[in-house]
Amino acid sequence: MQVVTIIILLFFCKAADFRKTRNGSSRNKANNGQTNGLRKASGTVKRYTRGPPCDIYTYLHDKYLDCQERKLTFVLSDWPEDLKHILLARNRIRKLKNNVFSNYKKLRSLDLQQNEITRIEDQAFFGLNKLTTLLLQHNQLKTLSEEVFIYMPLLSYLRLYDNPWHCNCQMETLISMLQLPRNRNLGNYAKCAHPTELKDQKLKQTKVEQLCNEVERLDRQRPKPEVSRPEFDSSLCHIYVFPVQTLDCRKKDLNKVPGNLPPDIVKLDLANNKIKHLRPKEFEDINELKVLNLSSNGIVHIDPAAFAGLINLEELDLSNNSLENFEYGVLEHLYFLKILWLTENPWRCDYNIHYLFYWLKHHYSVHYNGLECRKPEEYKGWLVGKYVRSYYEECPKDKLSVFPGTFEQDTEDEQLERHKEYSVQTTKKHGVIVTVIS
Numbered sequence: 001m002q003v004v005t006i007i008i009l010l011f012f013c014k015a016a017d018f019r020k021t022r023n024g025s026s027r028n029k030a031n032n033g034q035t036n037g038l039r040k041a042s043g044t045v046k047r048y049t050r051g052p053p054c055d056i057y058t059y060l061h062d063k064y065l066d067c068q069e070r071k072l073t074f075v076l077s078d079w080p081e082d083l084k085h086i087l088l089a090r091n092r093i094r095k096l097k098n099n100v101f102s103n104y105k106k107l108r109s110l111d112l113q114q115n116e117i118t119r120i121e122d123q124a125f126f127g128l129n130k131l132t133t134l135l136l137q138h139n140q141l142k143t144l145s146e147e148v149f150i151y152m153p154l155l156s157y158l159r160l161y162d163n164p165w166h167c168n169c170q171m172e173t174l175i176s177m178l179q180l181p182r183n184r185n186l187g188n189y190a191k192c193a194h195p196t197e198l199k200d201q202k203l204k205q206t207k208v209e210q211l212c213n214e215v216e217r218l219d220r221q222r223p224k225p226e227v228s229r230p231e232f233d234s235s236l237c238h239i240y241v242f243p244v245q246t247l248d249c250r251k252k253d254l255n256k257v258p259g260n261l262p263p264d265i266v267k268l269d270l271a272n273n274k275i276k277h278l279r280p281k282e283f284e285d286i287n288e289l290k291v292l293n294l295s296s297n298g299i300v301h302i303d304p305a306a307f308a309g310l311i312n313l314e315e316l317d318l319s320n321n322s323l324e325n326f327e328y329g330v331l332e333h334l335y336f337l338k339i340l341w342l343t344e345n346p347w348r349c350d351y352n353i354h355y356l357f358y359w360l361k362h363h364y365s366v367h368y369n370g371l372e373c374r375k376p377e378e379y380k381g382w383l384v385g386k387y388v389r390s391y392y393e394e395c396p397k398d399k400l401s402v403f404p405g406t407f408e409q410d411t412e413d414e415q416l417e418r419h420k421e422y423s424v425q426t427t428k429k430h431g432v433i434v435t436v437i438s
Helices: 002-048 169-178 214-221 351-362 384-393 397-402 410-422
Strands: 055-059 062-066 085-087 109-111 133-135 157-159 192-194 238-240 246-248 267-269 291-293 315-317 339-341 367-369 424-429 432-437
Touching (some): 351 384
Parallel strands (some): 085 109, 109 133, 267 291, 291 315
Antiparallel strands (some): 238 246, 424 432
8 A cells, every 4th residue: 555655656746847847948948039039139239339439548648549359440530639549459440541540630659450451542641740650560551652651750660561562663652761761660570472573572671673664663753634633723813924933822712722833833922812721732743933922811730741842942921820830840841941931920839839949940041030929828929939948948957858959058049039030121012022131
């Protein structure tokens, strides 16, 4: 009897276990269905949302943007404009378009290594005139021209290695630039991948004459028609032949420099217009120009490459505009400048004015006027030279080594500056400015 009872109890226990297992299995299936549904929904959401946000932080008073390994395929436009360093390594960026970094005018370093970059447009780095470090290694670049780097006059550290460089005629200007003695930290270790006879040869050691044959070189030198720039409308301005070839474009309501200017003009008068910004290479086709008048336009910004090509310019009038300072590089192309008009501009006396002052100081043959502080109020009426000297007198002595030997004769310097300020005198006869240098 006891045996029968035990058998019945075991039967009921097994039945209970079966029921529990069955119910549990049903619940698991339902839960699995919900989980799978959530996973599918989650996967759908992830596909269309932006990756992890970039990190923004400040270190040693510099603002950094860390966007490394974010699967980015392009540069975003909503980052802070006061960034000093941008880290974009290990993303999927394939192309850098014109003006893609133009909002980040304070940028000092840009890390683009380990992306998939195959093309960089000529004005991709426009506006980066304070950039000192650019990292482009481990990408897919085959050719690049010197043109790309013209907007970065302070660039002192450039990495280009581990790109499949095609050492051909298109690379001639870049390789020539890299081989200049002053560019000793630009493009080190970058090597040719093609053609076979130049494979693994460093760009810095490649002979430029190996890159182009005679036919290719002649083809590159042949002028190409510019379809993007508007034709110059001669009806807007007047051309005078006597006493020198002159183009008079005064008071024509121009908001930019006309395109395709006559290449043989010696004097160009653009005074009293509405040109607020001078863009890169505005005057590159008129390299015979000796006198350029841009007064009374309300100019607020001059690109560092605006005067590129004006190697013969002797007189530049920038008076009565809205200039507060010159960015580094603005005057570097004006090798033969003799007179620079600067009056009636709201010059701001802070660190950004130093470039203009030291350029004039080291180009002692250039006569100028109007370099007087207008902002801030505490320096209003000061000569800029006096402000610069006071700036360094307040700094620790170790900072003075940036401009060695410039503070030994403060009194003599101030007298010389005043002499140069007022040695340029003008008289107007029949609307023509006659310059007298005493």
